[in-house]
Amino acid sequence: xxxxxxxxVLAGLVLLSLSAGSVWAQAEKIxxxxxxxFTGPLASFGEGIKNGALLKEDEINASGGINGRMVEIVLAxxxxxxxxxxxxxxxxxxxxxxxxxxxxxxxxxxxAALPIYKEAGLPAITPASTNPEIGRLSSYYFRNVYxxxxxxxxxxxxxEKVKKFKKVAIFYEVNDYALGLKDAFTKAAEKLGLRIVGxxxxxxxxxxxxxxxxxxxxxxxxxxxxxxYAPQATLIISQAxxxxxxxxxxxxxxxxxxxxxxNPDAEGLFVTTPFLADQGGARVNDFxxxxxxxxxxxxxxxxxxxxxxxxxxxxxxxxxxxxxxxVRAWLAGVSSxxxxxxxxxxxxxFDENGDCLKAALVKMIRDGRWVSAGEQLR
Amino acid sequence: MPxxxxxxxxxxxxxxxxxxxxxxxxxxxxxGYTMVYGxxxxxxxxxxxxxxxxxxxxxxxxxxxxxxxxxxxxxxTIAVLVCALAGVLLDLVAxxxxxxxxxxxxxxxxxxxxxxxxxxxxxIWGGQIRSFPRAxxxxxxxxxxxxxxxxxxxxxxxxxxxxxxxxxxVLQLIVHYTRLGRAMRAIAQDQTAAALMGVNVDxxxxxxxxxxxxxxxxxxxxxxxxxxxxxPTMGYLAGIKAFAAAVLGGIGSIPGAILGGGxxxxxxxxxxxxxxxSYGDGIAxxxxxxxxLVKPAGLFGRPSSNKLYRG
Numbered sequence: 001x002x003x004x005x006x007x008x009v010l011a012g013l014v015l016l017s018l019s020a021g022s023v024w025a026q027a028e029k030i031x032x033x034x035x036x037x038f039t040g041p042l043a044s045f046g047e048g049i050k051n052g053a054l055l056k057e058d059e060i061n062a063s064g065g066i067n068g069r070m071v072e073i074v075l076a077x078x079x080x081x082x083x084x085x086x087x088x089x090x091x092x093x094x095x096x097x098x099x100x101x102x103x104x105x106x107x108x109x110x111x112a113a114l115p116i117y118k119e120a121g122l123p124a125i126t127p128a129s130t131n132p133e134i135g136r137l138s139s140y141y142f143r144n145v146y147x148x149x150x151x152x153x154x155x156x157x158x159x160e161k162v163k164k165f166k167k168v169a170i171f172y173e174v175n176d177y178a179l180g181l182k183d184a185f186t187k188a189a190e191k192l193g194l195r196i197v198g199x200x201x202x203x204x205x206x207x208x209x210x211x212x213x214x215x216x217x218x219x220x221x222x223x224x225x226x227x228x229y230a231p232q233a234t235l236i237i238s239q240a241x242x243x244x245x246x247x248x249x250x251x252x253x254x255x256x257x258x259x260x261x262x263n264p265d266a267e268g269l270f271v272t273t274p275f276l277a278d279q280g281g282a283r284v285n286d287f288x289x290x291x292x293x294x295x296x297x298x299x300x301x302x303x304x305x306x307x308x309x310x311x312x313x314x315x316x317x318x319x320x321x322x323x324x325x326x327v328r329a330w331l332a333g334v335s336s337x338x339x340x341x342x343x344x345x346x347x348x349x350f351d352e353n354g355d356c357l358k359a360a361l362v363k364m365i366r367d368g369r370w371v372s373a374g375e376q377l378r
Numbered sequence: 379m380p381x382x383x384x385x386x387x388x389x390x391x392x393x394x395x396x397x398x399x400x401x402x403x404x405x406x407x408x409x410g411y412t413m414v415y416g417x418x419x420x421x422x423x424x425x426x427x428x429x430x431x432x433x434x435x436x437x438x439x440x441x442x443x444x445x446x447x448x449x450x451x452x453x454x455t456i457a458v459l460v461c462a463l464a465g466v467l468l469d470l471v472a473x474x475x476x477x478x479x480x481x482x483x484x485x486x487x488x489x490x491x492x493x494x495x496x497x498x499x500x501x502i503w504g505g506q507i508r509s510f511p512r513a514x515x516x517x518x519x520x521x522x523x524x525x526x527x528x529x530x531x532x533x534x535x536x537x538x539x540x541x542x543x544x545x546x547x548v549l550q551l552i553v554h555y556t557r558l559g560r561a562m563r564a565i566a567q568d569q570t571a572a573a574l575m576g577v578n579v580d581x582x583x584x585x586x587x588x589x590x591x592x593x594x595x596x597x598x599x600x601x602x603x604x605x606x607x608x609x610p611t612m613g614y615l616a617g618i619k620a621f622a623a624a625v626l627g628g629i630g631s632i633p634g635a636i637l638g639g640g641x642x643x644x645x646x647x648x649x650x651x652x653x654x655x656s657y658g659d660g661i662a663x664x665x666x667x668x669x670x671l672v673k674p675a676g677l678f679g680r681p682s683s684n685k686l687y688r689g
Contacts, residue, residue, distance in 0.1 A: 039504075040506075041506055041507060041609070043504075043506055044506065174656055200655040201655050201656045202656075203656065203659075205611075205615055206615070206659075207605040207607045207612065208400060208605060208646075208647075210647070211396055211646075211647045211648075211650035211651040211655070211658060212651070212655045214389060214393055214396060214651065215651055217392075217528060218385050218388070218389050218528065231506070231507045234507075234509070235507075235605055235606065235607050238606055239605070242520060242530075242532050242534075243392070243530055244522065244525075244528075244530040259506070259507070264512060
């Protein structure tokens with residue numbers, strides 16, 4: 001009995017010292033937090049973010065880390081929920097080891113976290129939030145993705161010039177991302193002479209879109225623009241078809257998800273995306289190859305943008321060290337094409353708001369697969 | 379907006395069909411609330427989760443989520459039976475031990491069970507929206523059954539309406555013309571007296587849960603097919619709406635639940651279609667509140683006497 005207890009205590013002590021050792025070793029690593037939805041309905045978007053970050057982490061650590069120190073990606077799940085995002089942001093803001101955050105994915109989540117980072121003087125790069133307001137609201141927020149006003153303009157031009165649509169109806173979700181898109185698209189369409197014959201909204205929680213779609217059917221649009229996210233879009237398209245709505249459907253980067261590939265009704269859908277694997281050079285091919293090797297998946301734009309965002313964060317820390325203010329200043333200094341960060345998604349440099357200008361590309365579903373649209377608009 | 383009279387009227391007709399479909403689904407769920415309330419005066423807030431379970435079970439059995447894919451009809455039958463069993467189990471585990479406790483205790487337990495079941499589903503099936511694979515569903519369901527002008531009624535809508543009507547008729551027959559039904563009505567009037575007359579109260583309550591949960595399961599399957607979307611939180615909103623429908627019709631009254639479901643479904647669709655698409659739900663609830671203000675016991679509810687199965 002007694003010897004047994006002695007060994008138990010000994011084993012406990014050994015375990016304790018081991019775990020203490022590993023904590024100490026972890027303190028040596030440079031933490032880079034990545035916040036996005038990793039569970040819940042938008043988990044498949046978050047998966048791209050996670051994988052892109054982990055791939056970059058591997059590469060940085062394989063080449064000796066940042067000035068000799070290893071990097072550790074810390075994942076924080078916020079479910080694309082503004083409340084959760086604010087909670088996660090507060091945790092980072094109070095962690096002295098954190099000097100930069102990569103995230104969030106959804107614009108509503110980013111806008112909820114933004115004032116918290118701003119107050120804490122903590123710089124952040126979002127690889128995916130496209131709402132136009134983000135850059136203007138904080139000098140600590142940067143993004144390596146285009147804005148919705150650009151994306152909305154681009155989509156309107158593509159719909160009018162390439163697709164030759166005359167009448168379009170808009171179906172938008174009530175959130176910061178979709179509202180920004182809808183407004184930009186509407187403005188651009190008016191200038192181009194593309195008629196908006198109807199605009200209806202929906203809530204993310206519902207699964208019944210038939211009331212609004214029945215209205216659209218009577219308006220006989222050439223196409224319906226779905227401003228929102230993929231989980232609802234796939235339901236919308238199926239319900240529209242069951243009502244006999246035969247027009248085309250298109251959307252923005254929020255629809256860029258594999259869930260639509262499983263839906264035979266979504267054949268022909270086209271979407272904008274910031275990244276196409278077959279439209280890049282040798283570095284992109286390397287990235288795609290490594291990504292496939294590590295995750296047995298095709299990389300999407302979330303992965304590519306996050307890969308570059310983590311790369312920029314690492315470059316900033318390598319140049320100025322672990323200091324929030326200096327990291328922000330370094331990022332703000334990346335302000336012209338000559339100083340741009342050269343990543344797999346092209347050259348990234350920021351304007352005075354921390355926004356960047358990047359090309360939009362178009363892809364569509366053909367035979368249940370995403371393919372680059374034959375005609376791109378540049 | 380559509381301009382001609384023909385377009386206007388076909389839009390109205392289409393919305394009516396959409397609303398009736400939605401309404402019959404609400405009615406199927408609402409009946410489960412109202413039956414349980416009638417018998418033991420408990421608002422079973424976990425009922426929406428039984429509906430969600432029906433959708434998930436049929437999806438899983440049909441798509442081979444658990445390893446084997448079953449034929450559609452068999453999968454649906456099993457799913458409904460398991461839902462009925464789950465309802466009985468729910469009562470056995472969570473409510474029966476509290477039968478003599480204050481009502482509030484059982485109500486809070488019901489809310490707890492609702493959260494528990496939702497998270498259990500999240501654990502088993504994950505958070506993303508699941509869709510029935512197209513190959514396993516009878517194809518005709520998605521074909522239009524009726525088409526006049528611009529109005530399309532799909533076979534699925536016809537099946538939903540017919541299923542709801544048939545089940546409601548069967549339920550009324552059970553309640554009014556069988557021994558079980560008579561026992562249920564007796565318990566609703568006076569539990570103690572019924573027990574003294576030799577009614578096995580616990581067993582009748584179990585049957586009530588089985589019936590109500592089976593109907594909830596059917597509703598879940600129909601909705602899963604209709605929207606082709608199955609997800610862990612689907613029971614919450616549908617449960618609240620069906621509860622509102624039951625209250626609107628007068629909780630405890632089966633015909634009231636049917637009428638309440640129909641009104642709520644139509645109000646939601648017409649609200650979204652004619653007033654504002656973001657406020658479809660709001661308009662449905664506003665109607666409920668108005669009815670309750672005028673008739674506090676609901677459309678078919680009588681405030682004085684106790685409860686079940688009139689009309």
